[in-house]
Structure formats: C-alpha cells, structure tokens
Amino acid sequence: MNSPLLKLDCLTKRFRGLTAVDRVNMTVDEGQIVGIVGPNGSGKTTTFACVSGFLRPEEGRVIFQGKDITGLQPYQIARLGISRTFQIVQSFEELTVLDNVVLGALKPDEANHSISIAEARNQAAEIIDLVGLASDARKLSGSLGIPGRKRLEIARALATRPKLLLLDEVMAGLRPVEVDQAVEMIKTIRDRGVTIVVVEHLMRAVLALSEKLYVIHHGAVLAQGINPREVLGRPEVVDAYFGKATLDA
Amino acid sequence: MTTALAIQLLLLGLLQGGIYALVACGLTLIYGVMKVVNFAHAEFLTLGMFLAITAFQLFGLNPYTAAPFIFAIVFILGAIAQQIVIRPALRYPQINQMLITIGLSILLVGMMQLLWGPNNQVVKLSWARATFDFEIAGGEVSLSYVRLIAAVVAVAVAGLAWWILKYTRTGNAMRAAAQNPLAARLMGINVSRINLLTFGFGTGLAALSGALISPAFFVNPTFGTDYFILAAFVIVVLGTMGNFVGALVGGLIIGMAEALGGLFLGAAMRQFVSLSVFVIVLLFLPRGIFRGRMS
Amino acid sequence: MKMSNWLDWQLIVSGIFIAAIAAIGVSSTSDYVVQILVLATIYAAVALSWSIAGGLGGLLLLGFISFYGIGAYTNGILFTKYGISPWINIVLAAGFAGLLGWLIAAVTLRYELSEDYFAMFTVGLSQALKIVLLNSEYFGRATGIYITIVKDDWAMMSFVSRKPYLLIALLILVVIIAASYWIQRSTFGFRLAAVRQNSRAAEALGINPVKTKIQAIIVSGALGGSVGAFYSQFVTFIDPKQVFSLATNFEMLLGAVLGGRLTLIGPILGAATLKPLQDVLRGVFGGEADALYLVLYGALLIVSCLALPKGIAFYIEKWHRKRYGNS
Numbered sequence: 022m023n024s025p026l027l028k029l030d031c032l033t034k035r036f037r038g039l040t041a042v043d044r045v046n047m048t049v050d051e052g053q054i055v056g057i058v059g060p061n062g063s064g065k066t067t068t069f070a071c072v073s074g075f076l077r078p079e080e081g082r083v084i085f086q087g088k089d090i091t092g093l094q095p096y097q098i099a100r101l102g103i104s105r106t107f108q109i110v111q112s113f114e115e116l117t118v119l120d121n122v123v124l125g126a127l128k129p130d131e132a133n134h135s136i137s138i139a140e141a142r143n144q145a146a147e148i149i150d151l152v153g154l155a156s157d158a159r160k161l162s163g164s165l166g167i168p169g170r171k172r173l174e175i176a177r178a179l180a181t182r183p184k185l186l187l188l189d190e191v192m193a194g195l196r197p198v199e200v201d202q203a204v205e206m207i208k209t210i211r212d213r214g215v216t217i218v219v220v221e222h223l224m225r226a227v228l229a230l231s232e233k234l235y236v237i238h239h240g241a242v243l244a245q246g247i248n249p250r251e252v253l254g255r256p257e258v259v260d261a262y263f264g265k266a267t268l269d270a
Numbered sequence: 271m272t273t274a275l276a277i278q279l280l281l282l283g284l285l286q287g288g289i290y291a292l293v294a295c296g297l298t299l300i301y302g303v304m305k306v307v308n309f310a311h312a313e314f315l316t317l318g319m320f321l322a323i324t325a326f327q328l329f330g331l332n333p334y335t336a337a338p339f340i341f342a343i344v345f346i347l348g349a350i351a352q353q354i355v356i357r358p359a360l361r362y363p364q365i366n367q368m369l370i371t372i373g374l375s376i377l378l379v380g381m382m383q384l385l386w387g388p389n390n391q392v393v394k395l396s397w398a399r400a401t402f403d404f405e406i407a408g409g410e411v412s413l414s415y416v417r418l419i420a421a422v423v424a425v426a427v428a429g430l431a432w433w434i435l436k437y438t439r440t441g442n443a444m445r446a447a448a449q450n451p452l453a454a455r456l457m458g459i460n461v462s463r464i465n466l467l468t469f470g471f472g473t474g475l476a477a478l479s480g481a482l483i484s485p486a487f488f489v490n491p492t493f494g495t496d497y498f499i500l501a502a503f504v505i506v507v508l509g510t511m512g513n514f515v516g517a518l519v520g521g522l523i524i525g526m527a528e529a530l531g532g533l534f535l536g537a538a539m540r541q542f543v544s545l546s547v548f549v550i551v552l553l554f555l556p557r558g559i560f561r562g563r564m565s
Numbered sequence: 566m567k568m569s570n571w572l573d574w575q576l577i578v579s580g581i582f583i584a585a586i587a588a589i590g591v592s593s594t595s596d597y598v599v600q601i602l603v604l605a606t607i608y609a610a611v612a613l614s615w616s617i618a619g620g621l622g623g624l625l626l627l628g629f630i631s632f633y634g635i636g637a638y639t640n641g642i643l644f645t646k647y648g649i650s651p652w653i654n655i656v657l658a659a660g661f662a663g664l665l666g667w668l669i670a671a672v673t674l675r676y677e678l679s680e681d682y683f684a685m686f687t688v689g690l691s692q693a694l695k696i697v698l699l700n701s702e703y704f705g706r707a708t709g710i711y712i713t714i715v716k717d718d719w720a721m722m723s724f725v726s727r728k729p730y731l732l733i734a735l736l737i738l739v740v741i742i743a744a745s746y747w748i749q750r751s752t753f754g755f756r757l758a759a760v761r762q763n764s765r766a767a768e769a770l771g772i773n774p775v776k777t778k779i780q781a782i783i784v785s786g787a788l789g790g791s792v793g794a795f796y797s798q799f800v801t802f803i804d805p806k807q808v809f810s811l812a813t814n815f816e817m818l819l820g821a822v823l824g825g826r827l828t829l830i831g832p833i834l835g836a837a838t839l840k841p842l843q844d845v846l847r848g849v850f851g852g853e854a855d856a857l858y859l860v861l862y863g864a865l866l867i868v869s870c871l872a873l874p875k876g877i878a879f880y881i882e883k884w885h886r887k888r889y890g891n892s
Contacts, residue, residue, distance in 0.1 A: 073769065074768075075765070075768075075769075094768070094773070095765075095768040095769060096767075096768045096769075096770075096771050096772055096773045096774075099768065099769055099770060099771035100771040104769065104770075105769055107765075107766070107769075111763055111765065111766035111769075112763070112766070113758065113759060113762045113763055113766065114762060114763075115758070115762055115827075116758065116762070120755075123755070124755055124758075124759055124770060125770055127752055127755055127756075127770075128770050128771040128772075129771050129772075135752050138750070138751070138752060138755070177770070178769075181770060181771065301681075305681075307681055307684070307685065355867055355871075358871050359870070359871065362870075362871075362874045363874070364625055364680055364681070364684075365619070365625055365627070365818075365822060365826075366822065366870050366874050368625075368627060368684065369815065369818065369819060369822060369866060369870050370866070370867050370870045370871065372815050372866065373863045373864070373865075373866030373867040373870065374863065374867060375863070376859055376862055376863035376866065377859070377860055377863025377864055377866075377867065378863070379859055379863075380856045380857070380858070380859025380860035380861075380862070380863055381856075381860055383855065383856035383859065384856040384857065384860065388855070388856070491856075500689075500692070503685060503689070504689075507682070507685065511681065511682075539700075541696060542693075542696045542697075542700075545689060545692055545693040545696060546693070548689040548693070549686070549689055549690060549693055552673075552678070552682060552685070552686040552689065553672060553673075553686075556676045556678050556682055
C-alpha cells in the first residue's frame, strides 16, 4: 500500500489556553478528495493554517510525501506543492484577473526556479478557461463579485501546479446552481491529478465530493469514514451539530 | 569635572527630560490614537513659544499665566488642522500621510516666519536668569528657576493628562479608539470626534511645553525642529509608540542620557546621543521598553 | 513594443521627454537653464530609484537620502583623495549604497517592524550618518569636500561647461528607466507587486516576502547612490548638511509620490516638474520673503497629496486604458 500524500500526526495547536486543534490524526491519499466538516469554530481552518505553514503547531507533525514539513515557512511549503485558498478571499486588487493567475503560475519550485512569464501566461489562460473566468480575464480583480472572486482564488491556487490543494469553504455565499458548478470544477481538478482537501459547511457539496470524511469538533477528530453519508448519520456527529435535545426527541 | 558639576549636569538633564516628556506625550498620544506620525509636532512647540512672547509683549502676561490660554488656542488650531488636513489623509497610504504632516510642518514654519519674522526673540522675564543654588558634595549646584518651574509644571501636566486618559470618559474613549477604532465605533464612540480632540490635545501639550520654556531660550521659527523633534521621536519609540507612561519615562531617560553624553562627549555630541539611542532602540528594542500601547 | 501597452507607452514617452530635455539643454545659451535641467534630471533619477522599493515594493523607505549622501561622499573622497575617475566611482557608489541597503533591510526586516518604525529608522539613520560625517576629519567635517575642475577631461568626468553633465545625467536617468522597465516586466516585478498588495497571499504562492523586500531595497539604494555620486561631481562641493538633508530627501520623495510612485513615468514627471517649480518659486519669493515660499510650498505639498493620492500618473493611466483598451 502506498504511503499517504499527506499525514497529520497528533497535530495540536493551542492559543493561550484554548486548544484549537487537538491531537488530530489524518491521512490523505494521492488522488483523493477528502472532506472536513464540523461546526463553526471547530478548528478546521486552523488545521489548514498549520498544514500550510501560517501557524506553527505546538505538538505533532505534518508529513507531506514522506517528509516532515512541520514549522516550515508558508512560502517553503507552497514551493513543495501545497496550495490553499483562504476563507476570506485574498486577492491582488490592483492586478487583472489574468495577472492574478499568472502570479500563481509563477510560483517557484523547491529549487526556486520559475517558469517564464510567457509560459505562465499560457498556463494561466488555460486555467482561467477551466474555471469559467475567460470573459473577465482583463478586468481588474477588484471588480469581480463574490462568486468570481472565489473562482479566482481557486484558479490562482490551481495555477501553482499543486500536488495538494486545500480548499477552505469555497462554497460559502454561492447559489445552488453555482455550487453544482463548483462541485464539477473541483472534480475536474482532481481528474487532472491534484489531491484535494475540502473544508465545507454545505452538506450537499460535501456529500457530492468526499471520498473520505472527517468530522472535527472542539478541535478533535470526532468521526471519520469513507462513506460520508454514513459518517454524518452517526449519533455523536448529529449531537455535535444539533445538540442532545434532538437526539432524545 | 567635579562631583558637583556632574550632579548639576544630571539635574539639568532631568529638568530637560521633564520638558521632553510632555512634548513626547503629545506626540505618542496622537500616534497611539490616530496611528499618524505627526512630523509637525515640533512646530506646535515653537508656536507655543511665540505665543508666549506675544502674550508678554502685548499684554504683559508672564508665560505661566498665559500658559492655559496658549494651550487652549493651540488646542483649537490643532483641531482645525486635524479637520482640514489630517482627517482626509487618514484614508490614504501611509507615505501620503507622512508627507502631509511634513507639508504641515513646512507650512507652519512659513507662517510663523510671516507673523514673527525669522530672527531670534525671547520672553524678557526679569527673573529669567535667577537661579536656585544649593551646596552639595563640596561644590555648588545652580539650577535656573525657569527650567525648574518648567520641568515641574510639565511633569504635573503630564500626570494630569495621564489621569484624564485613565479616569475620564473621554480619556477612556481615546484609549479605546487607540486599541481598536472599529470596535470603538461599534460601541458608539465617535471616533472622528476623538481624533479631533486627540490631535488638539497633543499639539496643545506641545505648545504648552513651549510656553513653559520660553523664557530660557531664544526662539526662531525652526527652533522646534532644530532642538526638539529628534528627541521627541526617540522618546516615543523608546517608550513604545502610543504608550503615554512610556513617553513620560522615556523623556526623563533621554534627558539624562543627553546630559551624560554632554558630560563625556562634549556639548556638540548631544544630538548624537539621541540619534544613537534611536538607532539602537530601533535595532534591539523595537517595541520600546514598555509593552503594548496606551497602558 | 506597443503603444497600447501601458508600460511600453511610458517608456516611449519617457524617451521622447529625455530627447527633448537634451535638445533644449544642448541648444540653450544660458548656464542657468542647463543647471536647472541637470538638477531636475538628478531629482527624477533619484525619485525613480526610490520608486522601486518605495513604489513598486510598497515599502515606507522614508529616509532615502542616506544612499544619496553615501554615493556623493564615495565620489567626493575617491576622486579628491585617490584620483579615481567618477565613472568608476559611480559604480562603486552603487556598491556601497547597495551594501547599506542590505544592512538596513537585513536588520530591520528580521524584527518584522511595523512600517512606521521602519520609516523612522531610515530617517534617523540618515541623520546619524550626517552627524558622523560632520564630526569626521577624514570626511572633511562641516567644511565638506571640494572638487576642483581646471579643464575638460572626459576620463575624469570634469568639464568647464555644464552641458556635458546634462548628457551624462540623462544617460544615468536612461539606465534607471531601463532598470525600472525591466523590473516591471520581470518575475521580480510580479513578486514585488504581490508582496506590496497582499503579503500573506504572496507567501501562499511561494514568494519569500522578506527576501523580496531586501532585494528591492538593495536595488533602490544602489541606484540612488550612483546618482548621488554623479551629483557630487556636478556641484563640485558637498557637505553633510547638503547631501543628507531631510528637506532634500522629502522633496525627492514628493516628486515620486505626486507623480505616481507605481509607474515608470510618474516619478520622472513629478520630480522633473517639481524641482524647477521650487527653484522658480524660491527665486520669486526667496530672500527676505522666504516665509511666503515656505507657506506656499507647504500648502502645495498638502493640497497635492490630498488631491492626488495616487499621483498624476494614475489619471494618465486611466486615460490610456480608455484610449487603448486593456494592456
């Protein structure tokens, strides 16, 4: 059996008395789409931050492709092949949509080599087509609406040619028809050879995408399994979301 | 170098420090609340000195009587400047803000030169040269009354200002705005009004300091920039930007440090002491000797 | 090279501008006019140098004059004491200034100092350097350094007439324009823009923000230093108060900010118009009525910073966008 692409080993992150991530163990195999769900504030985004280097965990390790990457700088981790989107969309307001994605394509590899700008432009154009932003390519990214910005986030992350893509609540604020489009897009991305971990609130998307599901509550893994529907139906999971009253009812 | 002389220099340093403290308190207050580095701060000090001269020459008021009025006048002028010049700048990138306060500084120097001329002037107080003498360590120490009074009043006013910040509603509103303007707004604090009051108050303190020291110096429009602005910035950084108590303590420290510098390196190197402290603090103690802001 | 590309357009216009200055200068019969043109060119060159770190990099590099002064003294000392040609000194000055830039950047960026601190540190450092030089025997103390020009000597960049200096100044400006142009088209330029706009998001794209900022400061500093070296050769007399002057520092920055610090043409435009304007104002209002000049200048500073926060070039770019569609 192949070793997993990403492995979280007893990952723990504390903020002055609050344990935001509590001894989380997680594995993600290459080519999978793994879903992470959990009530608000349960530590999902913090986990992403630890994996991508924006936060340093107190305990535990993050192992990527067999290599311990815990505590590396975010830019180093990005160069190794992990890309993420941010919960609050981050963009480069003064750049056009195209240039935003070009920036992603210019991401250097571990040896700090970048492709040429011309080549980056080609790759960016292709990705912009993929996410459906072709008609907005020359507009300033600040002029896009929320769905457009989300697509841009994904496009930019995708342009970095990641091995592992972390998507943080990309469905938030999308209308149902847009959600379905997003689900299809994410599957297409996976088909291109990118392993994806999705943090989501929207159950519909989670059920449609996840081949493996983790439920996080109070920073710890509450439940996990390869059948999302079954996992979500477990009593402890229902309890976490809705409280004991519903269980007894 | 006798012990007595050394003590005299150190005491003078302490007195100078008291004045520095008051000037720095105003500067740090403005930075703490508005996050604006007021490059024009020294000009308000100079303005205070000129107003003291006019009060003396036109109305025969000594600077100490005139001081509250000078404070009030500059408070209003500062508030006006804030409304017209600073407030619109707050939306802009920092480099613009800095250049704007620099522009204000140039403008004020020009205006003072227009109103009072470029030449040196002074408040000719009859007892300006009187000194308070006492014996110590086998020698005599001589402290100018003017400086003594100035330092004492300055520290007292700084203490009063600290009390206002800590125990009055407006003062607390200022501290709230300093910590988190958005949250302050959400709590119903009128941050625009607070900014107005803060800038007026801060510049008023600078002018007050100027009035207090006016009998001891010859003033010209660039007095503030020549002798005070550097120390003020060093103190603000040393005492942690935005920290009021830090500015007070920092002022005294720098006053003494300059005196020591003058002692060992000669009078010309006093500015060098401030600058060295500045560079060293920024390199090794970037957050200043205190933690946090507005404590 | 297309006119429809904003950057290319700026390059072309800058080229025309420089050719015009050269033509006016060479054909002029007034030494005074040539003098103004040289100084305007020097200011434009410094403003453009600064704009790489301060504009494209978004760094609050407020005390830029340190590099200029170091450059000036590099040539001053090496020329007068060791007879080294200014042509070489200009390059050496770039080296020393770049080194200073590296020191400043490496030291301040380690602490993740806030921008305000960084700004004040650079200002403080410039005045510290001034005081050190004022007290240094080797560097001439307050008396400064005098460069004597007896006859024309191209190898030693010495000329009796002012005109050759104008051509050399324009040459230096051309080099700096080329540098800015190249940077804005390169991966480095992309990285600068990213770090400037959103440092965190840039990190997520594999960009090392600290290293990028250090590089920007070194480049800006080196270019600024080289201009300073030329300046000393041109004015033939330098002292610490002159070449480390905060007033001069802010004048140069003002040109870049008012012109539009994110652009190629902005700093050139801003500095080149501001410097002569200043000198004319000073000429009209100077002397006894210096006060009026200060009031007007201060007011101008304030009003233009408020009215044109992004600089004049911003509006030129908008016009260009409308005229040519998108780049």
